[in-house]
Every structure is written in C-alpha cells, then in structure tokens.
Amino acid sequence: MPFEFLVALRFLREGRMQTLLIMAGVTVGVAVVVFITALITGLQANLVQRTLGSQAHIVIRPPEEVARPTLDRASADIAARVESRAQRLRSIDQWEAVFARLAETPGIVGASPMVSGPAFASRGNASKSVAILGVDAELYRKVVSIEDDMVAGRFRPSGTDAVIGIELARDLGVAMGDKIRLATAGNREDLVTVVGMFDVGTKDLNRRWVFTSMKLAQNLLDLPGGVTNIDLTVSELFGAEATARTIAGQTGLLAESWMQTNAQLLSALRAQTASTLTIRVFVTLIVALGIASVLVVSVVQKQKEIGILRAMGASQGRILRVFLIQGGLVAVVGSILGSAIAAALVSLFARFVRSADGSALFTPLLEPSLFFTTWLVALATGVLAATLPARRAAKLDPAQAIRST
Amino acid sequence: MSTSVLSLADVHKSYNVGTAVEAEVLHGIDLELAAGEFVALIGPSGSGKSTLLNIIGLLERPTSGKVRIQGEEVTALDDTGLTRLRGRTLGFIFQFHHLLPAFSALENVLMPLVIERGRRDAEMRERAAALLDAVGLANAAEKKPAELSGGMQQRVAIARALAVRPPLVLADEPTGNLDTHTGDDVFALMRRFNEQHGSAFLIVTHDPRLAARCDRRIELVDGRVVAGAR
Numbered sequence: 001m002p003f004e005f006l007v008a009l010r011f012l013r014e015g016r017m018q019t020l021l022i023m024a025g026v027t028v029g030v031a032v033v034v035f036i037t038a039l040i041t042g043l044q045a046n047l048v049q050r051t052l053g054s055q056a057h058i059v060i061r062p063p064e065e066v067a068r069p070t071l072d073r074a075s076a077d078i079a080a081r082v083e084s085r086a087q088r089l090r091s092i093d094q095w096e097a098v099f100a101r102l103a104e105t106p107g108i109v110g111a112s113p114m115v116s117g118p119a120f121a122s123r124g125n126a127s128k129s130v131a132i133l134g135v136d137a138e139l140y141r142k143v144v145s146i147e148d149d150m151v152a153g154r155f156r157p158s159g160t161d162a163v164i165g166i167e168l169a170r171d172l173g174v175a176m177g178d179k180i181r182l183a184t185a186g187n188r189e190d191l192v193t194v195v196g197m198f199d200v201g202t203k204d205l206n207r208r209w210v211f212t213s214m215k216l217a218q219n220l221l222d223l224p225g226g227v228t229n230i231d232l233t234v235s236e237l238f239g240a241e242a243t244a245r246t247i248a249g250q251t252g253l254l255a256e257s258w259m260q261t262n263a264q265l266l267s268a269l270r271a272q273t274a275s276t277l278t279i280r281v282f283v284t285l286i287v288a289l290g291i292a293s294v295l296v297v298s299v300v301q302k303q304k305e306i307g308i309l310r311a312m313g314a315s316q317g318r319i320l321r322v323f324l325i326q327g328g329l330v331a332v333v334g335s336i337l338g339s340a341i342a343a344a345l346v347s348l349f350a351r352f353v354r355s356a357d358g359s360a361l362f363t364p365l366l367e368p369s370l371f372f373t374t375w376l377v378a379l380a381t382g383v384l385a386a387t388l389p390a391r392r393a394a395k396l397d398p399a400q401a402i403r404s405t
Numbered sequence: 406m407s408t409s410v411l412s413l414a415d416v417h418k419s420y421n422v423g424t425a426v427e428a429e430v431l432h433g434i435d436l437e438l439a440a441g442e443f444v445a446l447i448g449p450s451g452s453g454k455s456t457l458l459n460i461i462g463l464l465e466r467p468t469s470g471k472v473r474i475q476g477e478e479v480t481a482l483d484d485t486g487l488t489r490l491r492g493r494t495l496g497f498i499f500q501f502h503h504l505l506p507a508f509s510a511l512e513n514v515l516m517p518l519v520i521e522r523g524r525r526d527a528e529m530r531e532r533a534a535a536l537l538d539a540v541g542l543a544n545a546a547e548k549k550p551a552e553l554s555g556g557m558q559q560r561v562a563i564a565r566a567l568a569v570r571p572p573l574v575l576a577d578e579p580t581g582n583l584d585t586h587t588g589d590d591v592f593a594l595m596r597r598f599n600e601q602h603g604s605a606f607l608i609v610t611h612d613p614r615l616a617a618r619c620d621r622r623i624e625l626v627d628g629r630v631v632a633g634a635r
Contacts, residue, residue: 003524011507310464311462315484316484317485397464
C-alpha cells in the first residue's frame, strides 16, 4: 500500500469518533441528495409521462395563411384594417420530402404523418362532433404510446377500421365490431368498423379522437395524398423546443413543441428542478464544511506526527496527499453507505406511499448514473474540502510541530 | 577532510529577524564531524543546542553560513531537496521518542523506508524486523508504542533512526527521560550501532557521565563553540 494511503487510513482509524461522525454526516448528506433526486426525477417522469403519453413532443403544421394586401406599394393608400384569413384545412407542401428529411435529423427518434380534421360521428339518431386522426398505425405507435392505453382490441386503424375512445363509444352506444358513420363538412361520409377502444386518461380526448387509416381520412377530409401535420418524438425531451425551432427554420413550417403547448407544466418542472438543485448544492456545501472542520481539528491533533513524518523525510506533497486522501476516503465510504440508505428509502416509499385506491403514486427513479454522479461529486467534494486542512498540514514547520505537545 | 559527514562554516541563526526583538542564538558556528564519529554535544540550557541540532537536522535554516552534509551544500536546496536529503542521510532520535502512536513498533521502524520508497515491501519488513531484533524487541513488533515502556519506546526509536542506514544519526537527549540503568542500555545500543554500521552519531546530552564515554565532546556556550570543534 502506498505510504499516503497507509498513513491516511491509520489516521482515520485512530480518530475513531471523529471519523465515525463525519462519515455519518456524509452518509446522511448523500442519502438526502440521492433520495430527493430520485423522488423528483420519478415525479417528473410520471408527470411528463401522463402529459406526453397521448401527445407528440413536436407537431409540425403548414404555415398559417396570411392575408396579402394587394395594394400597390407605390401608391399612398394604406389598408386601414387587414382581416386575418380563415384557415382552411391544408396539407403540408411536399410532406414526403419533409418527412424523409426529419427521419434523418439527429435527436428525432420517431415521426408520424397524420391527416386530421373535424367530422361528425353518428349512429342512429346520435351524432357527435369528433376529430378524425388518420395515421399509419406502425409509425404512430413510435411517437405516442397509444398501445398502452387500449382497453379493448388493438390499435390497428386500417381500411375502414377505426379506433375510438371509450367515452365516444358510450355516447354512441357502440361495442367492438359495431359500425359508425363518419361525415365531414364537405358532405363526404363513410361507414367505419370499431376495432379498438382507448382510454388516454382525458375524457375530452376519449370523446373526440377517432383514429382511422390515412387513406380514409384523406378521402373524408378531401386531402388526397396530403397530411395536415407530422408528429415527432425526440430523444432529449427538454431539447424539444430547440429542435422545433431548428425544424421551423429549415422547413419554413410551423413546429410546436410540447414545451410551448404545456408552458405551465414546464415551468412547474423547472421550479422543481431548481429547488432540487438548491437542496443538493446546500447539502453538498454542508457536507464539505463538515469534512473540512473535522480535518482541521485532525491536523492540529496530529501536528507532532506530521512533524515526525517530515523529519523522517516525508515531503510536503506527501503530507498534503495524506490529508486529501482522508477527505476522499470519508466521502467515498459515506456516499456508498448513503446510496444504500437512499435505495432503502426509495423502496419503502414505493411500498407505503400510495394513492387512495392503493396503486403506487409514482416510483422514484434510481438511475445508475445518479449513483455514479453522486459518488463523483462526493469524492470531489471530499478532496476539495480537505484541501485547506491538507495545505495547513503540509506547511507546518517540522521543528515546531515536533516540539508541540 | 574527504570523509566529512557534516561540516558547518560560520553558521549564524537569528530569530525575529528585522523586528525589535531580533535575537541571535548562534554566533558563527564552525564544526566538523567525520564519518563514523561518536560525538557528544554538551552545554547549559539556552546555549543553542536544540537550534543547532535543528539546523543540522535540516529542520531549520541558518540565517547565514554554510552547512554541508555528506559534502552536499544544503543552503541552496528548496524544501523538497532538504526533505529528500534528510530522509536519505539523517536519522533522528528524540528525547520523548516521538513514535507514531497509530502504528505498531515494527511499522514505526518501517516508516522511514516506506517514506523513502513510497510503499512497503517484504525486504523492508525483514530489515525492520532485524533491527527490532537487534534492539532486543523482536517480541514487541506488533505492539503499539503506548503498550511499551519508556526504555522500549526509545529502543524502537533507535531502530527507526537506523532503518535507512543513515551516515549521520542525531540524538536529542536520548536518555534524558530514562532512569540511569535504562539510559545506559540505550547508550550502549547507540554505541554498538555506531561500531557495527559505521553511522556517525551526534548526541545532545546533559549527562556528563555519558558525554565522557563519547569519542569527542563539542561544548556550546551562549551560541558559540568553546571546545571540541575539531
């Protein structure tokens, strides 16, 4: 064992009570940081999952049509009022090219074209206003985890098969295999068979969404070969807005990220993240101060030994490292213990904190990377906190240190 | 002299230099020690013995003058150089033994070797064990200093001072804290090592009986060498 480790370990062992106390301090600190982080990460993942489970991260639409004043620029006439144009349903211009390009953009993990527009769903005398969503089932599944929300049948809108929400099914009194009539404003209509029912957790959506094949939707909405929007999933959730802006810039289309459409959720998430960060920073600071103060005392107590070691030929650098290693060791051992405690807390939390119906509220997320970064931060904190005492130890005048009692 | 292990030329030492309480403790010390010599450094309290020993031990720097150890001029060395030279060429025996309480007797003897080479190895262990055996403490190897008597502790300290086979051992009142009988044993041990290993010894002592048994006596009075400089 190298000299520095040998002496550092022995010094720690000799200072029993101090070592135990400061290790306990690090342990508690690390446990708090890991547990809080796991809790907030879990909570956020849960919130995001609930919100984004049924919606795309980025939706791309054709640009809005604007009214172009036809006045001659040279004339002095000024349009006093320009009315905005009624936005008719339009396809994304050359959407196949856009789609192919998006599929190659880094950071985008799923893209699904969609043909959507308003319609009426009717059966017998009942008629409901709905939104037709014509999708390619395969592609759509990669963007939205709709399969998880199916309560009956499979998510397979194709041909004249449609998938509807449970509220709409109830309103129209349809069961699996029943037919409903879809009619659009252009007096186009078609009969579709219900092959699946979903519950995305929002009644309004359960009532309005009708998934059909793209072809059927294109016919009904009079958009042959067109799509009204492209839904995207990105790998970096909180990078969605930046990606959306890049896409908008490149294609000239409208690109809206979930961060825009859920601004409130986003600010809540950010506030949580900020408060977690604050807690982590302060706990780290307290742990660092604890380590530093214990080591400062230790340097004073060990003055004579330091002097003896110096007299025997130990350089200042060696003495410095002996104390840096002590800080590091305390931090590493404390953070391993703290991580274990945090893991235990997380499993307790998952078992005992439940919603009224007994289902787990949400599971705190303990990612391996969390442990890894915590250990690294703890190690760095320990070594940094030890710097001041270690420098003091190294700078001790050996002659005086030996004389001290 | 070619086999000089230590040579001091016009060494002065002042404390609080540049302040109103500046005090010169050593006033131009000239000193020679040949290899393998066994020398006593005597003098009344306050004569500057400890300061002189600290300067020779490279624990303090002289205010002016030259110090050579094994022919190497030390005044030009930085802290790292001094530390290295100290570890390689000097052994220390202190009045209150100053063993490391957290380490066993054997580990204490090992320590200068570990410091010199960076880590422990089996050969070192053997050498340390042989030294402990030579001071008659083979059975106490695994004991902590607190479990040993004063005489035993001082013998461990002697074994430690000799671990790196230094050409010069500095002893500061090595028997000052021991009864006469134990003191004699410790002194005999130093003498034996001096003869067997050829290490030179410079022993600060108050005991005229022990001083009389050294090859030479250097007498220091009021910061000046009055006898035995060479």
